[in-house]
Amino acid sequence: MPYFFAEEELLDRDGIVAVQRRKFAAMVRAVLAGNAFYRGKLADVQSSQTDVAVESFPFTTRAELQQDQISHSPFGTNLTFSLDQYTRLHQTSASFGEPLRVLDRNADWEWWRRCWGIIYRGAGVEPGDRFFFPFSFGPFIGFWAAFESAVAMGNMCLPAGGMTTSARLRSIVDHKVTVICCTPTYALRMAEAAREEGVNLAGSAVRLLIVAGEPGGSIPSTRTAIEAAFTARVVDHAGATEVGPHSFECVESPGGVHFIESEFIVEAIDPRSGNTVGEGEEGELVVTNLGRWGMPVIRYRTGDLVRLRRGQCRCGRHFARAEGGILGRIDDMIFIRGNNVYPAQIEDIMRGIDGLAEYRIHVCRRGALNDLALELEPLPGVDAGAVQRRAEKAIQDRFHFRPSVRLAPPGTLPRFEMKARRVVREA
Numbered sequence: 255m256p257y258f259f260a261e262e263e264l265l266d267r268d269g270i271v272a273v274q275r276r277k278f279a280a281m282v283r284a285v286l287a288g289n290a291f292y293r294g295k296l297a298d299v300q301s302s303q304t305d306v307a308v309e310s311f312p313f314t315t316r317a318e319l320q321q322d323q324i325s326h327s328p329f330g331t332n333l334t335f336s337l338d339q340y341t342r343l344h345q346t347s348a349s350f351g352e353p354l355r356v357l358d359r360n361a362d363w364e365w366w367r368r369c370w371g372i373i374y375r376g377a378g379v380e381p382g383d384r385f386f387f388p389f390s391f392g393p394f395i396g397f398w399a400a401f402e403s404a405v406a407m408g409n410m411c412l413p414a415g416g417m418t419t420s421a422r423l424r425s426i427v428d429h430k431v432t433v434i435c436c437t438p439t440y441a442l443r444m445a446e447a448a449r450e451e452g453v454n455l456a457g458s459a460v461r462l463l464i465v466a467g468e469p470g471g472s473i474p475s476t477r478t479a480i481e482a483a484f485t486a487r488v489v490d491h492a493g494a495t496e497v498g499p500h501s502f503e504c505v506e507s508p509g510g511v512h513f514i515e516s517e518f519i520v521e522a523i524d525p526r527s528g529n530t531v532g533e534g535e536e537g538e539l540v541v542t543n544l545g546r547w548g549m550p551v552i553r554y555r556t557g558d559l560v561r562l563r564r565g566q567c568r569c570g571r572h573f574a575r576a577e578g579g580i581l582g583r584i585d586d587m588i589f590i591r592g593n594n595v596y597p598a599q600i601e602d603i604m605r606g607i608d609g610l611a612e613y614r615i616h617v618c619r620r621g622a623l624n625d626l627a628l629e630l631e632p633l634p635g636v637d638a639g640a641v642q643r644r645a646e647k648a649i650q651d652r653f654h655f656r657p658s659v660r661l662a663p664p665g666t667l668p669r670f671e672m673k674a675r676r677v678v679r680e681a
């Protein structure tokens with residue numbers, strides 16, 4: 255049973271467009287009736303309400319939403335209904351400046367659960383699967399939505415916040431967990447801890463890891479490393495607090511994510527001109543969510559870079575795919591010696607290097623130019639010089655420049671439970 259809502263998941267392109275138009279028109283009517291933020295933004299659109307093609311709407315940016323919450327503290331004006339209808343308050347991490355608050359009503363939360371149902375079924379989750387969520391249940395929305403959606407589907411779920419990695423490993427083995435939801439980085443951290451402590455993860459019942467929060471789930475060498483350690487399958491998922499859980503990797507076509515186009519309208523644009531890019535070209539992901547009327551986003555510029563492809567997938571869906579998953583964040587691009595380098599590309603190289611436990615990227619300015627230095631932490635007991643030579647050669651082969659490399663003693667580079675920060679920008 256690979257579908258959660260087959261009626262919409264199996265629509266062809268014309269069917270998808272028809273559903274999107276119907277849902278978008280209904281949402282816009284509700285939003286224009288009650289939402290001060292969008293009423294202001296859409297003043298020009300209102301006069302031609304019969305044509306509700308999403309392309310005629312202006313973009314929404316993160317900076318606008320943040321400024322709105324600063325000007326109208328604490329929740330801003332992107333609220334379609336009166337405040338007493340909202341039941342959930344979450345906020346983003348502070349990794350992109352001021353945290354952004356998001357409010358949802360129960361109806362919006364049902365929409366989150368429907369999206370997650372599609373993600374889980376698409377990823378191959380089955381009724382008897384037992385879930386493990388190794389992270390702290392703080393204000394971040396993604397974990398709550400993933401957890402409650404799995405419960406709603408009838409699966410047994412273990413919240414594992416406030417535990418050490420060792421305690422989590424024991425819990426995974428003892429409780430015969432079959433599905434783990436975490437960041438790719440934390441999956442690798444658990445694998446490392448299991449090696450150190452002699453825990454046999456490969457012999458555990460885990461068969462699926464659904465990873466999110468970083469590009470790693472679609473980075474070939476990262477997923478290979480996780481899959482080898484757990485002898486389990488890695489499935490990538492992406493979403494954003496202010497947008498929703500928009501995409502998932504299906505079982506039949508690894509190496510990319512489908513957008514849930516029955517619940518989101520997705521576009522890829524040239525970040526400079528704002529024009530739509532051609533099919534298969536790199537562009538900034540722009541998303542409109544269709545079922546979160548309480549605090550919607552219309553044509554939201556995510557800052558994520560994707561290569562979109564349309565057409566029917568082996569899984570039967572016509573939902574657009576981002577080839578290679580989310581390729582990186584536009585802000586994270588590093589321009590070095592004539593190359594545009596994304597941290598995800600370096601991660602792909604680093605995770606393929608034998609004997610390397612962890613790494614960090616230092617970007618230093620030398621006059622008008624950037625320089626890249628790698629800090630490498632070899633596994634205990636391996637030949638550090640050999641690890642260094644392999645890393646230098648791999649970067650040189652891929653990008654045609656020689657990075658400066660320094661070695662870090664075992665166990666000294668940071669490990670992460672949430673999104674990893676492996677790029678250090680030095681003045």
Ligand SMILES: [Zn+2]
Nearest residue numbers: 504507567569
């Ligand atoms: Zn598919």
